[in-house]
Amino acid sequence: MAAFYKDVFYHRLKISEAFLKEHQAVIREKLEFAAAEFNRVHGNLFAINMCLHAASSIILSNPTYLSDTLNLLRHKPGLEKKDPTTVLTVIALYCLIQWDSSRAVSEKATAPTKGEQVRAQDYQAKLDILRHGFDAINWVIGKDAMESLGLD
Amino acid sequence: MPSGLDDKSLRLFRVWPSGLSVEPFQIDYPFGPSAGYRILTLFSRNTPPGDVDYKLHTAEFVLEEGTAGDFGDNLNSQFLRIEHFSVPARGEEFWSPGNRYVGVKLCNGGVPTQQSQIVFDGLQVYFSLVPRPELNAPINYCGAATSILHQRAWRGGAPETLAPVLFRPHPPEKRWGQLTHIDMAAFPWERRPYQLESMLGQPGEEPEYKLVWSNTGSLRATIALKSSRLQVRYVGKPFFQPNEKALTCHLYRIISVYPNKEFYTEQLILRPDEQVGAGKDRISLSFRAYYCSYIDYPEGMPVTVARLENIPDYFSVWRSFAEQHRGYAFASEMHVRDLRLTGSHMRWRLERGHEHKCIHLFPFHGYSEGGFDPFHEIGHAWYEWLFKPLLSIPANRYVVS
Numbered sequence: 001m002a003a004f005y006k007d008v009f010y011h012r013l014k015i016s017e018a019f020l021k022e023h024q025a026v027i028r029e030k031l032e033f034a035a036a037e038f039n040r041v042h043g044n045l046f047a048i049n050m051c052l053h054a055a056s057s058i059i060l061s062n063p064t065y066l067s068d069t070l071n072l073l074r075h076k077p078g079l080e081k082k083d084p085t086t087v088l089t090v091i092a093l094y095c096l097i098q099w100d101s102s103r104a105v106s107e108k109a110t111a112p113t114k115g116e117q118v119r120a121q122d123y124q125a126k127l128d129i130l131r132h133g134f135d136a137i138n139w140v141i142g143k144d145a146m147e148s149l150g151l152d
Numbered sequence: 153m154p155s156g157l158d159d160k161s162l163r164l165f166r167v168w169p170s171g172l173s174v175e176p177f178q179i180d181y182p183f184g185p186s187a188g189y190r191i192l193t194l195f196s197r198n199t200p201p202g203d204v205d206y207k208l209h210t211a212e213f214v215l216e217e218g219t220a221g222d223f224g225d226n227l228n229s230q231f232l233r234i235e236h237f238s239v240p241a242r243g244e245e246f247w248s249p250g251n252r253y254v255g256v257k258l259c260n261g262g263v264p265t266q267q268s269q270i271v272f273d274g275l276q277v278y279f280s281l282v283p284r285p286e287l288n289a290p291i292n293y294c295g296a297a298t299s300i301l302h303q304r305a306w307r308g309g310a311p312e313t314l315a316p317v318l319f320r321p322h323p324p325e326k327r328w329g330q331l332t333h334i335d336m337a338a339f340p341w342e343r344r345p346y347q348l349e350s351m352l353g354q355p356g357e358e359p360e361y362k363l364v365w366s367n368t369g370s371l372r373a374t375i376a377l378k379s380s381r382l383q384v385r386y387v388g389k390p391f392f393q394p395n396e397k398a399l400t401c402h403l404y405r406i407i408s409v410y411p412n413k414e415f416y417t418e419q420l421i422l423r424p425d426e427q428v429g430a431g432k433d434r435i436s437l438s439f440r441a442y443y444c445s446y447i448d449y450p451e452g453m454p455v456t457v458a459r460l461e462n463i464p465d466y467f468s469v470w471r472s473f474a475e476q477h478r479g480y481a482f483a484s485e486m487h488v489r490d491l492r493l494t495g496s497h498m499r500w501r502l503e504r505g506h507e508h509k510c511i512h513l514f515p516f517h518g519y520s521e522g523g524f525d526p527f528h529e530i531g532h533a534w535y536e537w538l539f540k541p542l543l544s545i546p547a548n549r550y551v552v553s
Contacts, residue, residue, distance in 0.1 A: 049308035057318035089474035
């Protein structure tokens, strides 16, 4: 059985693989830039805002099931006191990082040149910076909410 | 004061108990350089608070007259810039009064060329002066702000305030603060309806604005847009002169940005071409202005409208998602009426007034910026800039020493 957050993102909100592929270049550009911001002095707030904006844009570009999904989160035990738009955005961000990370893994495995292999590896390292950055602030929503969603 | 005196031949001093200090100022000609009407703008720093009824003055300034070219050391602000577009997508800093321009861009926050550069607070606002910048444009954009780049939001990934959601194509309708109509009422004792004038015209007869003033000074960047001709029937009898006259008028929109402020100010004046009698005065006309905007958000996006019916001079519309709050706010000296939100469309109108002073604000609160209050910023701006602003009162109109 898929983790709750994955179910929300892929099955409730119905974000398709095709949609993510269509916008993969912009997604990567935003995540890559946010990772660079995390390393800059006083840049972490910009990085967090940039990630939240990219993730919320994914949601708001697919608004058909938005209100149903927000209602689901509103009534999910452990999340009642959380802002459902923030919870949903964190889910989207977590899934985006996961999705682009596995894309980077397969890029590295199939890269025809050493240079492209290194680039894919560098990008994986940047995604790790993002993960660690958000881990440090318990993904904005707090530890309990993370557990309710099934986030590691 | 002689009309020949300008910012090259005048110098401004602040009077302190300990002496005088030279202060920056600028002079603008909102009806065009040759119209003989000027606005002097100065910055009064560290001004002690005064009485709410303005009965005591708290700061004093003196203008010194020199000869042409004596002064003129008012440096331009590093944050202010105006770009003039004779054709779309090619802006020039130089403004030539006789030229036809299709658009004008006001910037007040410095312009980073890369996303990694330091960003100062501010906006870049592009106004379309023509109805169809491209031949196949589906919307009449005349006088609308068609793009508002918000520099802080840009650092957070969303520069375009009018369509901030990534992965959605920008809709052609997106625009802010477009004047669609004005109307002029007859005097209360006249038996005729108000006169409604479209500022957008009809298909095939779409008017455009002329850029009659553009100045990047030390304190603000100001432009003045002049509408095409409007014919207004004025009936003064039995109490005023002239008894009856068809006036040829133009609507002037004086738009300014100030360094690092996330708003622009606008003043609307309906000015007849004809002077009254031998004097320089013109008939002052009151009118109502109708605004329209389109901010692109998907349906279902939470919206909060901050408006107090007992202070109907301002409102703000907030779009909040995931601890990011984007505001679209408007305040005026006149009451704002008939605010309508239908999806992404917004419409409102101003009550009757002679010189409408307005502020268009675009506040933004990102993650972890505490203290978000949907009313505070717009209410504060309204109070400081429109309701109880600093007032300057001429002590001596003109003294030749």
